[in-house]
Amino acid sequence: MKTTDWPDIPYGAWRDTCDALHLYAQVVGKYRLARTPWLCHSWHATLYPSALGLTTGLVPDGPGGIELILDLVEHRVIGAANNGRRAGFKLASMSVAQFDTELRILINELGGTPHWHWSPNEVAAPVPFAEDTAQRPYDADAVSRFHRALILVALVFAEFRTAFLGKASPVHLFWGSFDLAVTRFSGRRAPIHPGGVPFLPDAVTREAYSHEVSSAGFWPGGGGVDYPCFYSYAYPAPPGFAPARIQPSAAHYDVTLGEFILPYEAVRTSPDPAGMLMSFLQDTYRTAADLANWDVRNLECQVGRPLRPRQI
Template sequence: MTDAWPDIPYGPWKESCATLHLWTQIVGKYRLARTPWVNHSWHATFYVTSRGLTTSLIPAGSRGLQFDFDFIDHSLIGTVTDGSRRAFALQPMSVADFYKRFGELTDELGVTTKINGRPNEVPDAVPFAMDTMHGSYDADAVNRFWRALVQVDRVLKYFRTGFLGKVSPVHLFWGSFDLAVTRFSGRRAPLHPGGIPGLPDPVTREAYSHEVSSAGFWPGGGPVDYPAFYSYAYPAPNGFSSQRVTPDEAFFDEKAGEFLLPYSVVKSASDPDQSLLGFLETTYEAAARLANWDRAALECPRGQIDVPRPL
């Protein structure tokens, strides 16, 4: 057990989590509105930083701009390559107020962009400008969530090094509010049926255009009211749900259609990194083996620091 993995029970910060999720959607939609489409919506995501989350550099004509959520000093910061900088404090405020302040911030930076004003992938979505229901912000809980993301980001990146095939960055999807990494077999997948609430079918179908084994972490919500790691395959091969994976506390959730591992199991393990890596490796191996991926061509030993990958 290690203090590096903070305690982040979902219940006490449920309302703040919902608010933060919607705030990230507003900023994420700005990046989406200014960035050419990249396969599987990789152009729209956030990345974990030493202080929170970032959009990374967004094109703005001949300039570039970036938005950063700072979960240490609790502010949203906008910077432009011409040296301009604006920020406002993250504190209890409604989604409608955040939406207004973000618009004012982009006006002040001279980079105003119209975004889609309705949330995605959330039940009973209310337009941002009208949402006065969500307004909680527990700064301590948000900081602990970010510190958990720092640990998860590190392990997912290490896991990512063991694959030669196409693999996504480790990134946070603001629609589903999960930190994820995805491996690809290289083969086309059957057309996804779509139907994900709050997500246009063309986006879903492009995201799942090729066979995947995907894993990640989310803080809780919906049918899973605790922070958890997940792993799934699309399309799921026959027998996937009955495979034995590690650690023993991991299980297949029939409703979610994926393997789950409670965050608390990893946090309390004698070696959290190895506990999580075991889950990532065994769930991936189950998917790749049952779907007959060309594993000899796709896999490699995990990377080592300052050691070139052997040929």
């Protein structure tokens, strides 16, 4: 991947559009959450990067299954049911209330169930969707650049995921915090999480962190970080994790967040963006696993390659 393949996505330039897109993703995600059987660590509720944008995958509803796509290429919301029905509407400047209404109409047209929780999660001072009537901007060019970045990041995350034979999450987007993430597990139970995540039930947080993790992800900005960046953390964080020296040198430990941070801009302008990002993912994981004495090192392997079965 060439340096020029990684688009410039300065958070300040599209902050308001990003905030709107975050809330739209919450509405879409809450539909999936409302209809999908619970899976460990809330994996049943996430969205997935796709060639078009972000997708729910197949949601069990209506005639059998419904898929929703936030199309960030043609800037539309697309709904498809397994019986052949299709519906959609344009992504443009609108209010969150309008988006919520349009999505309910779309799902109803597909024969689905347009009912979900009425308010955002994990955001400061949440406003119920139906009451959020302020007009939101929609910078289509910025959204397209974000989508291109998201796909490039997802491809590196997916390659990193192949180098671990133990329990690992999909590469997926958590719409509450609006971050793309991939997580590895030691297999051991973790201490009960203290909870306290803004506007998220403690029971959800505690189930999500029921077992030890090393998790990495990507934020477009927000949540205390005013620039796009990558993060990596361990729960519980083992002694010595924060002061550890991590590669690449552009990474640093953020005491407030309790995570290692690598600015997206450092990756984007690197001669080898994918290589720099992979170094960050591997080094933070190895540091966490070594310091916490994970007993899964025999589950590490070379990254996967097409048409090459694992040597067992």
